[in-house]
Amino acid sequence: MDQGVIERVDSVSARYNNDREALVEILRDLSKEMGYISQDAFAALAEKLDLPESAVFGVASFYSMIETKPHGQHVIRFCQDAPCHVAGGREVWDALEAALGIKFGETTPDGQWTLMTTSCIGLCAVGPVMLVDEDVYGNLTPEKIPDILARYTDAGGVA
């Protein structure tokens, strides 16, 4: 097992005093810091907290903000709930799929983009809404999509 992974798991777990009650928070921090939680990390954490590995994985897989698989460099989380849908979300979603050439849950072959959905993020007044990594984009229209995507791919073109 990778020593670096063990050390990372130990340090995050120690942040919460190796408390089993804080398992969800530990997993969230790990997912955020490592991009996703690997099999090795699960094993290390299970040992640290003295829990079966299956129990740790079971908790992780339950929550949408805890990643158990690697994903692209940038992750798009698009809101598909009713308020955004009524505000024209479907057309924007179609434009996203077309622009990236991938479907829900897929990653582009160059590893740049992963397309996901999110449940409501509470910004319904400016729907349709999506998150690119941690940046919020509201009042979306299909025309805005290429422009937004270009900010992440063009050199120096970040908003």
Place this chain on the structure above:
Amino acid sequence: MIRARVLVSGDPLSLARGAEAVKLALEAELSYCGLLDEVQVGYIAQTGRKDVLPLIVVYPDGVMYGPVRPEDAAYIVEEHLYKGRVAKHLLAPPEVLTDKLARLPGREGALYAQKRVVLRRAGTIDPLNIEEYIAEDGYFALGKALAEMTPEQVLEEVKSAKLVGRGGAGFPTALKWSFVVQQAEKERYIVCNADESEPGTFKDRLILEGDPHSVLEGMALAGYAVGAHEGWIYVRGEYGLVCERLKHAVEQAEALGVLGENIMESGFSFHVHVHAGAGAYVCGEETALLESMEGKRGIPRIRPPYPPSVGFRGKPTVVNNVETLANVAPIIRNGAAWYRTLGTERCPGTKVYAMLGDVAITGLVEVPMGTTLREIVEVYGGGMRDGKLFKCAQTGGASGSIIPATMLDVPMDFPTMMEHGGSLGSGAMLICGEGTCIVDLVYVLTRFFVEESCGKCVPCRIGSLRILETLERLRSGQGTLADVQNIETWAQDIKAMSFCGLGQAAPVPILTGLQHFREEFVAHTQGVCSAGVCPVRSVEREVAVRNIKF
């Protein structure tokens, strides 16, 4: 002495657009001009504008600049704060009401009068500064309760105010508290449910971002009333800013001694912890929330026993919604008699609604209970967008009921809506114009429940998926009348047999949609989507194909 204040919008959208850089630039410029002692810079959370973010408001003049870039800071400081002239070309343009703007007057008398209780301070104080909260009567109620009232009197006041839970169910708050008081176990908890995941609902986010101390004070009062010394706030994982603001607020309150050990020398101690979720709709269900707080999968518990007897860590626990708790301090401060002058007799107080969809202005409003949907759409929503006709509204978020135009004039409060077969739920008001297809709307809502079902019980897990597949057939024009019948039967089964509130509420939009708009479902079996939304086979093409002679 402070002679002016500069408030920078600090909501998520503004922060995403560089509000922090603007604030830093302002501070740097003020420091350069030697004005830091007389001009104060802070954040506000709820500005009511979305078109000109990030914006800044300069008080006492009340001048609004926006959108402001960091490089504008030097000019604004020099012109307005140094020379005392308004920097005209940077002024925020007057609000245009034809686009999608929220108009949320912070004070009564400005634009349309709202009766604000919960959102009274949001947008007018700096949420990062406890002194501003205290200056606006903050922690007065807690001081009053600790100095002059017994826990029983606090409970009695809330009971007499007839406060009911604002999370959706409308359960009497004082009754819930009294269940906890009756327990023999002395280790008790107050849990604030800030896992606001109901699509279309963002009132709790704005309350917590704009006025976090109001909720902390409500929790401490609840703790005093039921004899709990620890409070937990379960914040939705996606609400990073809320989490930050709350942690900051708790630190400030403990440093001042209005929370923590021996509050205001009264002998009463109350500690608040902030717990972040990790993305799961079902965790808004109170027992699932408790499971999640204990570090487990957020799967609902069997009920009874209910949380007031067996809750967090197996101890008696009050679980209240953010908006409910934000109502407690005003009730204690002003008295139950004052509170009962607001709203309806059966259901006093105000309600925060989120107006969404096909209205001219989207955003939050806080109005007294008993306000009709028509008033909300016409007065606060600025009417329907683009002159569309009102078709239906979905009230209360994804699990809310779909109501037709005939219910526009029903005075909305929890009991009255229930009597009319609707629900107030979380307060989301999704207004749909004539271009909305009910089958498509129900399909989107069902898809949400399929994704968010925790999978514990069969009716919810399998039933909602079967309904989704059938709706998909209807949308594509492949459905039959039997499919419509099946959807209705299954929806009734899911409602009757699901384990928790999520499953029991999931079929509500399906059933109410069928109740009021059955003819649209039937039309889809004929390949007709009158709104032109669904990818049904076009009728003309079908006829053309049939008429071809071979």
